[in-house]
Amino acid sequence: MKKIIVVGASGVLGRLVCLELLRIFENNLHLIVTDYKINRGKELANSFKKEVAFELLDVMDEDHIKSVIKNVDIVVVALKQKLPRIQQACMQNGILCIDVTPFYDFVQKVNELHPIAEKNNVGSVIMSGFFPGLSALLIKKAITNFQEVNEINVALLQSTNARAGVIGIVDMLEIISQPILVENKNLSGFTKKRNMYFLNHSTKQEIRLIEHSEKTLIEEKLIPAPINYWTSWNSRSFTKIVSLFRKIGLLKYVNRHRDLLSKVVKHNPEKDERAFLTVEVKGIKGKNEVVKVLALSTFSDYHTTAMVTASLAKIAGRNEVKGVVCPFEITDLDEILSVMNCSDVQIKEFEL
Numbered sequence: 623m624k625k626i627i628v629v630g631a632s633g634v635l636g637r638l639v640c641l642e643l644l645r646i647f648e649n650n651l652h653l654i655v656t657d658y659k660i661n662r663g664k665e666l667a668n669s670f671k672k673e674v675a676f677e678l679l680d681v682m683d684e685d686h687i688k689s690v691i692k693n694v695d696i697v698v699v700a701l702k703q704k705l706p707r708i709q710q711a712c713m714q715n716g717i718l719c720i721d722v723t724p725f726y727d728f729v730q731k732v733n734e735l736h737p738i739a740e741k742n743n744v745g746s747v748i749m750s751g752f753f754p755g756l757s758a759l760l761i762k763k764a765i766t767n768f769q770e771v772n773e774i775n776v777a778l779l780q781s782t783n784a785r786a787g788v789i790g791i792v793d794m795l796e797i798i799s800q801p802i803l804v805e806n807k808n809l810s811g812f813t814k815k816r817n818m819y820f821l822n823h824s825t826k827q828e829i830r831l832i833e834h835s836e837k838t839l840i841e842e843k844l845i846p847a848p849i850n851y852w853t854s855w856n857s858r859s860f861t862k863i864v865s866l867f868r869k870i871g872l873l874k875y876v877n878r879h880r881d882l883l884s885k886v887v888k889h890n891p892e893k894d895e896r897a898f899l900t901v902e903v904k905g906i907k908g909k910n911e912v913v914k915v916l917a918l919s920t921f922s923d924y925h926t927t928a929m930v931t932a933s934l935a936k937i938a939g940r941n942e943v944k945g946v947v948c949p950f951e952i953t954d955l956d957e958i959l960s961v962m963n964c965s966d967v968q969i970k971e972f973e974l
Contacts, residue, residue, distance in 0.1 A: 624651045624939055625694045629679065629708060630701025631655035632666050634785060635722065638928035639700050644672055646932045646961060656690065687711040696720065696935050702793075706732045709746050713738045718943065720747040720934055722927060724754050724793060726835035736946040745943025747952070750934050751927035752920070753778045753899060754836035755949050756958070758844070760901040763955040764916045765845055771905040774845075776836075777818045777829045777852040778923075779898040782860050785889045785924050798853070798864065799873040800833040812868050818852065820898040821917040821970050829854040830865070839948050847905075897923035913974040921966040933961040 626643060630636040632655070643653060649672060656679035657663030667676040680686045681703065688711045691697050697712050699721040709732050712719040723729070729748050739746050749755055757776050765771055786794070801808040811833055817826035834851035841849065854861045867873050889895070899918045906912070920926045930949070937953050949958070959967065 624696060624935075625654070626651055626696045626698065626935060627654045627656060627677070627691055627694050628698045628700060629656050629681065630699060632657045632659075632662055633700060635790065635924055635928060636700035637666070638925050639698055639722075639931050640670065640674070642925075642928045642932035643698070643935060644670065644674075646929070646936055646963075654694070681708065684711060688715065691715065691717055696939055698931060698935060699723070700931075703728065706735060710735055710738070713742055713744055713746060716742050716744045718745050718747075718935075718938055720750050720931060720938065722749075722751045722755075722931055724749060724751065724797070724835055726838055729835060729839070733946050740945045743942075743944055745938055745952075746946045747934055747938055747943070748946060748948060749836060749839065750931045750949055752897070752923050752930060753927075754834070754839075755930050756918070756926065756955075757899055757901070758836055758840060758948060758950045759953070759955040759958055760899065760916050760918060761840060761849075761903075762844060762950045764901045764903045764914055765847075765905075768903065768905040768907055768912075768914075771845055771847040771903060773904040774840075774847055774849040775816075775818065775852065775900075775902040776834075776849065777820070777900045777902075779820050779827055779829065779900075780853060780855045780923065781895045781897055782855050782857045783890055783893050783895045784897065785891075785895060785922060790924060794853075795864070795873050797834060798832055799868055802831060802833045810868070812853075812865055816852065818900055818902065819915060819917060820900055821919040821968060822896075822898070827854065828858070828861075830861070843948060844950060895922050896920065897926070915970075915972055915974065917970045919968045926967065929962045929964060929967075930958060933958050936961055 628640050631640050654675045654677050655667050656677050663676045667674045677690050679690050684707050696718045699708050709719050732748055798812045800811050802811055812830045814831040817828055820827050829852035832851050837849050897920055901916045903914045943952055
């Protein structure tokens, strides 16, 4: 029986990760949730109606981290860190770690610890989730059998009703506000437009170009091809508002007003929150120019991040993962979907 700790379990994503760990491991695990608030943590542990334990954890105290994670098999990190203290403690103690953080600056700090992970024969999985994470696994499958890849486009169509929580919203707005390097020139993020196909849509949808941390990892570790990341929301008016806020410089102030944001952005559990992810690959197969499309539809982007993360815990836990790795280095799309075992995640593949 695996002993798994979820750090950041009290957050929206952390709670979903806990639920998916219980489902995917079929309750055959010893799950521990952590929090820096005792009453909240105990209440969370009791809410699962399973045998879930609680541990007090101060993620700023390296000695406390080492003490709490001692003797566990896997640590799942569902919160943002400035420094990879948890990863370092895991590596020093030979414990597998899985992290959902989508930002490259943090990933670089984890990558600097790669020699420690290799020396101690332990794995540390970075960028686990839907976008990034599952998006790279779609790319890995889509480029199969191409002799030459000329361009890759990855697009996420988000829902304005997503159960992302304030932190998830702030993270996405931070991604959108980043400048993009195009032909050695900086272009403002979320300005350039194009249309792409998405599953279950009768017409192509308009999306906007963004900078994304997964891009660098794909180019470094999977394929050195030109790659573009795009996104928008299922409401054109909402997309235009976000674009206007970016243009007049308001996005950078959102992080300072999280309380206001939590009042403005509300998730309605009675309404649809489907998200759509499409990967388009242009290149040469045989002697022909081909455009291959992999389009995925899911009932919830945040819940899918939780499913992917829990599935990676099971996959990595039964394999010998060594060093700092991306999801696409230890599994593939077919395996992750099999472990996720969710009929609400659908995929369509075709060529043009």
